[in-house]
Amino acid sequence: MVMQIQETLKDSSLAHLPVGVEARVIAVQGESPVTRRLMEMGVVPGAPVRVIKTAPLGDPLEIRVRGYHLALRRTEALTITVTAVTDEER
Amino acid sequence: MSTTLESPSRSQQKREPTPKSTSKALTIALAGNPNAGKTTLFNTLTGLRQKVANYPGVTVERKEGAWTLAPDRAPARLIDLPGLYSLDAASLDEKIARDVLTGQIAGLPAPDIILTVVDATNLERNLYLATQLLEYGRPVVIALTMIDLAERRGIEIDVERLSDALCLPVVPVVAAQRRGIEALAGAVLESAGQEVGPGAGWRLSERAEEELRALSDDGHQVHERHAALRDLYGEELPKEDHRQRAVAGARARLCELDRNWWQEPLLARYDWIEQVTAQCVRRAVEPKHRTATEAIDRLLTHKLLGPLILIAVMLLVFQAIFSWASLPMDLIDKGFGTLGELVRNRMPAGLLTELLVDGIIAGVGGVLVFLPQILLLFFFITILEDTGYMARAAFLMDRLMRGVGLHGKAFMPLLSSFACAIPGIMATRTIENPKDRFATIMIAPFMSCSARLPVYALLIAAFFSTQKVFGIISVGALMIVSMYLLGITVAVCVAWVLKHTILKAPPPPLVLELPPYRVPNILTLTQTIWSRAWIFIRRAGTVILAISIILWALVTFPRAHATNDASAAPTNAAEQSSVQESGDETGEQIRNSYAGRAGRLIEPVIAPLGFDWKMGIGLISSFAARETLVSTFSIVYNVGPDEEEGSPSLTEAVRNAKRPDGTPAWTPLVAVSMMVFFVLACQCMSTVAVVRRETNSWRWPLFMVGYMLVLAYLGSLITFQGGRLLGFT
Numbered sequence: 001m002v003m004q005i006q007e008t009l010k011d012s013s014l015a016h017l018p019v020g021v022e023a024r025v026i027a028v029q030g031e032s033p034v035t036r037r038l039m040e041m042g043v044v045p046g047a048p049v050r051v052i053k054t055a056p057l058g059d060p061l062e063i064r065v066r067g068y069h070l071a072l073r074r075t076e077a078l079t080i081t082v083t084a085v086t087d088e089e090r
Numbered sequence: 091m092s093t094t095l096e097s098p099s100r101s102q103q104k105r106e107p108t109p110k111s112t113s114k115a116l117t118i119a120l121a122g123n124p125n126a127g128k129t130t131l132f133n134t135l136t137g138l139r140q141k142v143a144n145y146p147g148v149t150v151e152r153k154e155g156a157w158t159l160a161p162d163r164a165p166a167r168l169i170d171l172p173g174l175y176s177l178d179a180a181s182l183d184e185k186i187a188r189d190v191l192t193g194q195i196a197g198l199p200a201p202d203i204i205l206t207v208v209d210a211t212n213l214e215r216n217l218y219l220a221t222q223l224l225e226y227g228r229p230v231v232i233a234l235t236m237i238d239l240a241e242r243r244g245i246e247i248d249v250e251r252l253s254d255a256l257c258l259p260v261v262p263v264v265a266a267q268r269r270g271i272e273a274l275a276g277a278v279l280e281s282a283g284q285e286v287g288p289g290a291g292w293r294l295s296e297r298a299e300e301e302l303r304a305l306s307d308d309g310h311q312v313h314e315r316h317a318a319l320r321d322l323y324g325e326e327l328p329k330e331d332h333r334q335r336a337v338a339g340a341r342a343r344l345c346e347l348d349r350n351w352w353q354e355p356l357l358a359r360y361d362w363i364e365q366v367t368a369q370c371v372r373r374a375v376e377p378k379h380r381t382a383t384e385a386i387d388r389l390l391t392h393k394l395l396g397p398l399i400l401i402a403v404m405l406l407v408f409q410a411i412f413s414w415a416s417l418p419m420d421l422i423d424k425g426f427g428t429l430g431e432l433v434r435n436r437m438p439a440g441l442l443t444e445l446l447v448d449g450i451i452a453g454v455g456g457v458l459v460f461l462p463q464i465l466l467l468f469f470f471i472t473i474l475e476d477t478g479y480m481a482r483a484a485f486l487m488d489r490l491m492r493g494v495g496l497h498g499k500a501f502m503p504l505l506s507s508f509a510c511a512i513p514g515i516m517a518t519r520t521i522e523n524p525k526d527r528f529a530t531i532m533i534a535p536f537m538s539c540s541a542r543l544p545v546y547a548l549l550i551a552a553f554f555s556t557q558k559v560f561g562i563i564s565v566g567a568l569m570i571v572s573m574y575l576l577g578i579t580v581a582v583c584v585a586w587v588l589k590h591t592i593l594k595a596p597p598p599p600l601v602l603e604l605p606p607y608r609v610p611n612i613l614t615l616t617q618t619i620w621s622r623a624w625i626f627i628r629r630a631g632t633v634i635l636a637i638s639i640i641l642w643a644l645v646t647f648p649r650a651h652a653t654n655d656a657s658a659a660p661t662n663a664a665e666q667s668s669v670q671e672s673g674d675e676t677g678e679q680i681r682n683s684y685a686g687r688a689g690r691l692i693e694p695v696i697a698p699l700g701f702d703w704k705m706g707i708g709l710i711s712s713f714a715a716r717e718t719l720v721s722t723f724s725i726v727y728n729v730g731p732d733e734e735e736g737s738p739s740l741t742e743a744v745r746n747a748k749r750p751d752g753t754p755a756w757t758p759l760v761a762v763s764m765m766v767f768f769v770l771a772c773q774c775m776s777t778v779a780v781v782r783r784e785t786n787s788w789r790w791p792l793f794m795v796g797y798m799l800v801l802a803y804l805g806s807l808i809t810f811q812g813g814r815l816l817g818f819t
Contacts, residue, residue: 031352033179033325033522034599039356040176041601042215046364052384056393057489060498060600066214067245069383069604071485071498076599 014063015077019051023082030079038076042066049082115164116282117199118157119190121223122207123216124173125478125605127235131207131265132170133613139165142621145186145195159275166278169201175215177222177316178324181522191226203281204230205274210240210247210262211606213371214363220256221359224290225316229281232260233274239606243381244374251370257288266611289315292362294354297347301340308336323355383478383606390479396486403479404505407470418462426455445642453638453721454631460717461626463540467509468622469615475502476610476618481602488600494582495589497521497598500530504581507537508574511777513622515784526598529588531781532794535772536581538574541716545768546570548720549761552741569765577769580801637714638721644685645707645725680726685710699767699803700760700810702749713773757819763810771802 017023025047028039043049043065052062052069060073122128132140136155145152153170169190172183177191186195193200204223208216223230232253240247253260259277263270293299305318310332313321321327322341327334344351380388389395430451437443474480480502488498499521507514514534521527538546550566589595680686689706696706704726712719720740727743747755772778772795781791 028353032599034601036325036352036356037175037179037601039353040178040218041603042218042360044353044357044360047360052387053391055391055485055489056397059489060485060602062387062391062485062604066212067243068212068215069606071481071488071600071602071604073488073492073600076601 011081011083013078014049014051014080014082015061015074017049017051017082017084019053021050022085023049024085025049026081026083028080034076035079038072038080041070043070043080048085049080116159116166116202116278117169118166118203118205118278119169119171119201120205120207121171121174121187121219123175123209123212123219125603126173126207126209126212126216127265128170128173128207129614130611131233131235131263132168133611133617134265134268134271136168138617140617145189157275159279163279168205169198174219176219178320179522182519191223191228201228203278204228205278206230206232208232208234208260210234210237211243211245212236213245213247213367214360217363217366218359221290221292221363222316224256224258225314225319227286227289227314229284229286230258231274231277231281232256232258233270234260234262235265237262238264246372246374248370248372252366255366255369290359290362292355292358294358298344298351298354301344305336305340308333319355323352381606386607387482387604391482391485396482400483400486403474407467410466410470415462415466419459422455422459422461426451426458429455441646444646445639448725449638449642450635452724453641453718454635458627460540460544461623463543464509464626465619465623467540468513468619471506471509472615472618472622473610476608476615478605478607481604484600484602485604492598494585495526495595496530496585497523497526498600498602500526503530504534504537507534507539510539510541510626511535511537511774512625512780515777515780518784521598523595523598525589525593525595528785528790529585529593531784531790532588533581533585535774535777535794535798536577536584536770538577538769539716539774541774542573542768544717544720545712546573546765548723548741548744549765552744552756553758553761569762573765573769576766576805580770580805584797584801634715634718637711637718641685641711641718641722641725644688645680645683647683649679680704680707685726698811699806700757700763702755704747704755705760705764709767712768713771714775716768716773719768759810759813759818762813763806766809767802767806769802770798770805772798 011026014023014025025043025045027045028035028043047065049063049065052064054061055071058074060071061077062069062071063077064070120128120132132153132155135157140153140155143152143154151172155168155170156165157168158165171187171190174184174187177184177188189195190198191201191204204226206220206223208220220230220232234247234249234252237247249260249262259281261270261274261277263274265271294302302315302318302322305322306313306315310330321333321337327337341351344354348354390399392399430447433451434443434447437446471480474483483505484498484501487501491498491500500518502520503514503517505514506517511534514537515531518527518530518534521530546569550569554565554569681690685707686703688710689703692706692710693701693703696709701709707726708719708722711722723744724740727740727747744756745754749755778791778795781794782788785791
């Protein structure tokens with residue numbers, strides 16, 4: 001089951017990452033000020049991320065990155081490509 | 091210790107020598123991420139010796155304090171920069187911070203030292219700002235905060251190694267307990283006389299460094315590395331023509347090689363940070379048990395409970411403001427009443443005594459009465475902000491706010507606007523996009539502020555105090571809630587219209603840190619509340635004082651006995667019929683005074699709303715500040731200051747006021763119409779002034795006053811005429 005989830009999560013977007021799954025940022029697309037701000041705040045390739053929860057109406061998301069919590073919308077989360085972290089990598 | 095790290099040569103960078111003299115007062119800039127403990131450190135270092143002002147032309151708060159580094163030295167000037175994640179973005183806060191660091195602010199020398207606060211629980215992101223500060227060619231000292239918290243989370247930081255890797259002093263501090271403060275002062279003093287370290291140890295690719303070198307000396311001017319970096323990678327192009335061409339050319343060449351060329355410095359910085367932290371940070375395996383913050387958030391941002399708790403918190407805050415404030419309000423009220431009485435009895439009767447008692451004491455006292463409510467509201471808002479709950483409120487409300495095209499961050503300014511639109515409008519600075527910010531500013535005055543309360547309170551006390559619905563809910567409370575709801579509803583509609591017309595823009599992005607919950611620091615709390623309350627007191631002492639004096643003069647002059655002949659006053663229908671009005675001398679005096687004439691001049695316009703000329707005087711004066719309506723009525727209806735505003739006598743006077751034909755001037759319907767007008771109209775000079783400052787143009791404040799006045803008139807008209815059609819009186 002776990003293997004299966006991780007298989008489907010290879011290089012998916014952060015917006016589709018299930019709550020609680022450890023992942024790593026692969027790439028960040030876009031050139032808007034939001035993308036820049038996200039990267040300045042540490043959402044860069046290689047950074048570990050995890051979705052903590054979604055707000056009551058399904059948006060925004062709360063994620064944990066580099067030891068702190070960040071809220072961002074699904075639209076922004078879609079621009080972030082992540083891959084699930086396997087147990088050995090940890 | 092920095093053997094594994096590259097120590098770059100920085101020959102291309104020109105540095106001003108740091109002052110060697112020990113007698114000169116140092117200028118120190120304090121920078122740091124939001125929520126890193128910067129304010130607490132600033133307060134601990136400076137105590138009460140701080141000045142709060144604005145940077146010229148903008149509303150970024152300029153906080154400065156004196157920090158005694160050593161007993162035998164002149165205290166240093168500590169400049170508190172706005173909370174920053176980076177120095178590169180185009181927002182106002184970042185621009186100001188760059189201007190301070192490069193000495194571009196008039197009367198403020200470039201800092202001798204940059205002190206930066208780094209949160210130990212959040213080292214990597216906090217060090218990102220430090221990598222930028224290191225480029226300014228000034229000695230940088232790091233104050234490492236939250237180490238106790240980091241230890242509890244299993245993060246072990248080797249401070250000495252960190253200091254070696256960064257080539258700058260790192261001092262752990264626990265500001266609230268004054269731990270590490272002396273060591274910090276020592277490190278700062280030592281750095282003051284020393285050569286600047288080698289700066290950040292990250293480099294771009296060969297190709298990018300080449301472009302950067304070319305831009306550093308473009309034949310016109312030598313640019314420091316941080317300036318060249320910003321020109322090449324910043325959000326905006328430089329203004330000068332030749333520079334713009336050079337930068338655009340370099341960008342195009344880099345873009346050809348790599349589509350994501352602009353990410354390079356970002357990635358290089360984080361790469362370097364990861365190298366540094368790999369050397370000196372040991373993380374225990376992530377603890378299985380949740381942190382306190384995560385546990386609290388399981389409740390507070392819960393899908394179902396979260397919104398319910400948010401509503402409960404708001405209800406609690408408003409309930410507290412209404413009930414807890416009543417005792418001190420009564421005391422202030424009585425105090426001013428006694429003072430007026432005292433002055434009247436001790437001084438000879440005459441114009442001066444009248445001015446003091448009826449004008450100044452009644453006017454200013456009538457406004458200072460609201461100080462307890464304002465203090466309480468600021469108390470709650472500051473606590474909600476400092477604990478970290480406000481960010482959660484934005485998180486919970488974002489989806490709804492976005493529905494009308496607003497940012498989740500607009501929730502906080504709008505909530506503050508229930509106390510007063512001024513701090514609310516000032517709080518919109520956290521919204522980066524100007525269009526979203528202006529839309530929030532434009533609707534902030536619809537939130538029923540505390541200055542409207544006395545108006546609601548007076549009219550409700552006069553007309554709705556006794557009735558009950560279903561025997562339990564008082565009509566008064568229901569009226570107040572309706573007024574708040576009316577304001578919110580109109581605000582939502584206006585926001586939607588604005589965001590789909592003149593402020594058309596895609597839904598604003600949201601990138602919001604949810605900081606760990608913290609117990610607010612008492613010192614910080616008191617200082618924030620005090621500085622906000624002081625704005626209100628100063629307003630009472632200046633604007634309101636001036637208005638009270640002017641208003642008193644306008645109802646006192648010309649003196650009745652001097653202008654008894656009717657020809658001196660403009661003639662109109664109301665004038666003719668007024669002969670039958672009470673022969674009361676004071677009534678006659680006000681009628682013929684300048685204020686009375688102005689009131690009668692606008693009477694034909696406001697008559698469809700159910701208002702007579704006396705109410706017109708109140709309306710005119712309330713455009714300076716809403717709360718003056720009450721003090722105006724006590725002058726117009728000739729209530730002595732011994733029987734203060736809101737007391738039975740004024741409500742009595744309002745209830746008994748008669749029109750020329752003998753019918754009551756006020757009916758419940760007129761009162762509702764008046765309240766609706768106050769909900770919708772922008773009657774506040776200070777708000778207009780703040781909007782002028784925040785938007786840096788007269789267009790927005792004038793637009794705001796205009797459209798709100800139209801809405802207020804229409805709202806009042808519909809209320810009064812519609813109410814009459816439905817058979818209400």
